[in-house]
Amino acid sequence: MTDARPPGDDEATFIAAVRSDDTATFALLTERHRRELQVHCYRMLANYEDAQDMTQETFLRAWNKRESFKGHATLRTWLYRIATNACLDFLDKRNDRTPVPAELLNLQPYPDRMLPEDPQDSVVARETIELAFIVAVQHLPPRQRAVLILRDVLGWPASKAADALELTVASVTSALQRARVTMREQLPGRRLDWRSPATHELSDDERGVVKSYIDAHERNDLDGLMALLRDDLRFAMLPDPGTLIVTARDAVDGWVSGGLFQRGHDDWRCVATTVNRMPAAAMYLRAPGDAEYRLFAIAVLHIVDGKIAELTGFDAAGKPWLGLPPVIGQVPNVTEVTGE
Template structure:
């Protein structure tokens, strides 16, 4: 399952690669504050980088802030031997590695090693697990190669979930080599390792990712295509009409549904149908309303559930969809209402 090979092919011409950094880039403005202001243009891609490393939007935001603080403090020592972008990535990578020391990985329920659950069983909530979080897409031009790479394939939810199976150093090496297309010697210099050690870490990381990650043949439909938009519209309409029969007709035969912080996951349209009918608080059409958006370069929607006492629709679940060949292959329904604000969605409708 060589997903890494496909990723390398996709990013081979990425503007994130140092090879496309304009020649002769030096330290930039003489003043450190002016330099830091100029360096803000890299914030979005650094956020994606820290998110790949940590699996947490909240942590990634903090780590980007720390990266810029470290860059500002050490600006006088920047000699311009590498590009500004490369220098910032080095700082960000080491900031992430320090932050990840002793931390638990951030899985999805499918990454806990449990078999598919019975949809009739009681749901088990695991609040102590630091679950993987979704990433808002930027407002960048979707035709820009850096956006395509940074906001789709290399931050798709399944790929970031697979990265969580790697050690932090393996993650760093794999992301720097296969996503950012750095040379092994450059990676070694960045993380303080020999080229041989980098190659060894990369080999083990690729093997582990091949075992747990998405297949290179598992191509997702971009969220901006007419087909993906139409499917998301029909997905939303089925929920709002509480037509679960019509909803599961959109799923592939091997479709998976999971909803952290509950630790179970469910496979097949029949099981997903029973799960929703058994455990969903909605009872009739109009109980649920959904607002479309995108996350991790995938179609997504914020689901609001009607409060039976107040009648107000309140943030309930945030759905991220894998859409393949016009069908829903996977849904992660995040049950953390605080996520909504990160996507510019209100707490109530």
């Protein structure tokens, strides 16, 4: 490791645990970093379930390589290095089967309840976990992706990132420059300085739009729903391919023709929530003759000046990691977006 330093308490304890094959202490010290490592893997892979798998792979590799840890870098740095390379290996295999644009079909939302608990940690800065940022990162080649995340999100110096990726400092610097250009192309009109501290809180404006969106759905008020959408709406319903820029009217007409609203008489109940530190609505649909409302989808909203500028829908059924009840029996008493 290039950031040589005397071992701290955790590092010294870890080394002692390795020497004595103390699996309990090994697990205790590494488990502290699970949530932030999982977020790191999610940024690399854009898929919550894959991020879970690669975090577990990180711990397995750490155990298998435990004797290589000498305490010259922090335990956290060592684990991030292993996680980054586990993700790169995963991407190398996945890209043999999947074209890069099709990778976005793997995009999944990230439940806020699984984010690290420290609200000041740059690991969970809102700009670096929102869907637009995650999608933009996926347009980078894997090693540029790793460089951008290590340097600009985690704030690692070039020498530390180079050591983790077994690259030269010059190669890391060049990759970062190219990655920043691509990110600015993929995030037009967005706040691009994702390295600055940012608020995690939803605004009153965002909460109000979510409430109106839910009200319109539950009343089957298609005009009210359309009034919430910007005319240059960006819409995607994954895993269907592509993000469409459509008018509000085209979006609503498409939902009706696609069966999402059956002649305006579908029976919806919605629950306000957050994923990726973004406002969202969990959508529950009651089929004719069914006594319960069943989880159907989650709509993630990017709101600008009181209007929905981007709406990304995800199939939510059968995904317990979202932390949403699979069925609800009555209208929930939701007065504000949860998770705040």
